[in-house]
Amino acid sequence: MSQFWSAVVHGLTPYVPGEQPKVSNLVKLNTNESPYPPSPTVLEAIREELGSDAARLRLYPDPNGDALKATIARRFGLAAGQVFLGNGSDEVLAHAFQALLKHDQPILFPDITYSFYPVYCGLYGVEFRTVPLDERFAMRVEDYCVANGGIIFPNPNAPTGRLLPLEAVERIVAANPDSVVLVDEAYVDFGGESAAALVPRYPNLLVVHTLSKSRSLAGMRVGFALGDARLIEALERVKNSFNSYPLDRLAQCAAVAALEDEAWFDTCRNQVMATRARLDSALAELGFEVLPSAANFVFARHPHRDGAELAAALRERKVLVRHFRLPRIDQFLRITIGTDADSEALLSALREILAGA
C-alpha cells in the first residue's frame, strides 16, 4: 500500500498464471502449451526477418499488423477490418472488457471459468454476475437469455474442457442482440467448431483466438479477435490509446508463418486429440472421473484422493499439473495433454501415488 497508488490499484487482486519453472527436468502439464514445436516455416520466417545483422529490428514494426490481419482474414473468410490483433489473447480480452463489456448492467460469465475474467472486471470497474454451471459443469443456454451488459465465456470452457455446441452458442448470440457476446475460443481447435462462421451474421459477436495453444507459439504472444467492423473499431481505438505497437516484428512474421501451415497445424492437433483419448481411458482405469474435454487438457478428480494432495504428490515426482483452490472444483486436477511419453510419466507417477498410503 502506498499514498501514490491510485484507487483502482488498492482494490486489485491480480491474476496468477501457472508456474513457469526455470528448470527443465519437469513434465510440464500445467499451462496448456503444445507439446510440439511450431511449424518449421516459423523458424524460416524469423530467420529471414533477422537477416544477417538483425538490422530491421532497429525499425518499429507495422503498428497495424496488416500482413498478419490479411492472413487471418483469408483463413476465416472475413475482411481485414473484422480482425483485431493483440499481445496474446489476454491483451485482446483486456481491451474488450474496457471497450465493449463496460455498460450499465452487469456482464455474465460462468461461475467456473477462466479466472482472469473477474480480474479484468476489477481493473476496469465492470460489474459482473456469475452464472452457475449445471452439476455436470455444462452451460445452460437459457441462463444467458436474461438482461445483461454483455456475456463472455470460453468455448470449450476452462478449466473444465466442456464444449458448448455451435448451435447453442448461436442461440445465446441471437437471444442477446443488444449485448456483446464474447466467445473465447483459445481451445476450440482441439475438438470444437468455431463461432467465427457466425461473425458476418451477428454484429454483437466477438470471437477471440490465440496462437499459444494449437499453433505452438505461447512464447511469442499473439492473439486476435474476429467480429463486426464496429466492434473491431472500438478495440482499435482503445489499443491506439494504450500502445501503438504491441506486436513486435518477429511475433508478426512468426504468426503469419504459423497460420499458413495448415498441414502442420492439423498434424499437431490430431496428435493431441489422439493422446487425449488414450489418457482419458487410462485415467478412468485408475478410478478418475474425467469430464468430457474438447480442449488440450482434461479435468479429472479421484473419488478417494484429495485434489491438492494429488497435485503436490505429482509435483514431488516432477510432474506439474494445475490445481485451483476454488469452490466446486478444488478436488479436480487440470492436466495439459502433452506427448504420449508425458502421459506415461504422469500415469506412472499417479500409479505410484495411488498405491501408496
Add this chain to the structure above:
Amino acid sequence: MSQFWSAVVHGLTPYVPGEQPKVSNLVKLNTNESPYPPSPTVLEAIREELGSDAARLRLYPDPNGDALKATIARRFGLAAGQVFLGNGSDEVLAHAFQALLKHDQPILFPDITYSFYPVYCGLYGVEFRTVPLDERFAMRVEDYCVANGGIIFPNPNAPTGRLLPLEAVERIVAANPDSVVLVDEAYVDFGGESAAALVPRYPNLLVVHTLSKSRSLAGMRVGFALGDARLIEALERVKNSFNSYPLDRLAQCAAVAALEDEAWFDTCRNQVMATRARLDSALAELGFEVLPSAANFVFARHPHRDGAELAAALRERKVLVRHFRLPRIDQFLRITIGTDADSEALLSALREILAGA
C-alpha cells in the same frame, strides 16, 4: 459509433504514430529510430533461443522477466524489485497513468510534449493541466512547484529535444514529495544525465526508459521503469491484472543482450551525437533556427518557409520527417538523426526546395 461501445470509447482521440512506410526506398527520419543495427550479440542471443527448431517458442516466456530485470538492475545499481518491464515504454507509461497518476487533483505536463500523454488521460479518466514552456521551449522548475496529482515530462522533451539539467529535475522531484514525478527518459542517452541515480533517495520518482532508440530495438518492443519498490508494485499489480506475459521470449533475450553490450551502445550513440552536431550547423547555414537538442532528433524551423509545406516537399523527395499541426510548433520539423548519408540526402533535398519558388 455503436451501441456496443463503452462510454470511454466514444470519448477517445487515439494517438497517431509516425508513418511506418511499407516501401524501403525512403530516407526515414520521422520516428526517431536508430540508424544503426542492434549489437551483434542480439542476433546471437535470438539464434540461441530459437535453437534448431524453435521448440522453445511453444512455451510461455517468463512472465516476470527475471533475467532482464536483473540485467537492468545491475546496470543502474538498483535492486530487481526497483525495475518494471513493459511492451515498449508506451505500455509502461499506460500502466503508470492508471496505477500512479490517477488521483483527485489534475496532473501536470508541458503544453508541448509527447502527444500520447493526453491520450492516456482520456483512456483512464485522468484530469490534467498543461504548463506552458517558456518562449525558448524550456521547462521552468517553479511552474511545477504547485499543487498537483502527479507530474510527467520527457527529458529531453519531445518533440523539442530540450534538456532539463539533472539538478532541475531533482528540484521538481524534491518539491513534490506527495506526488509521483515520472521522468520519461526515452532520449536521455543522447546527451542527458539520467535521473535513475536519484531513485534510491526519492520514493516518488519513476524513471522510464526504452530500448527503441539508443539500443536499436524499436522492432522488439521493450521498455522499463525504475523506481521505489512500492511504485513498482503498483505497476506490477496493474500489469498482472492486464496481461501476464507482455514480453515474448525473443524480446526478453534480445533486450538482455543489447543492454550488456555497452561498447556497441556507446559507439552508436556517440555517432548519433556527432552527426547531430554536423546537421545542426548545416541546417543553421541553410537559415534554419535549430533548438539545442540532447535527443536523437532536432527540432527546427525556417523563418520564411511553412513547416507543413516543407514536410510535404521533403516527402515528395522521399525524405520523411515529422510535422505536428499543433499550436506553437506548427512551423517546426522534427528530424531524426540518421547516418551522415541520411543527413546529406536531407540537406540536398532542402537545398533544392529552398532554391525553388
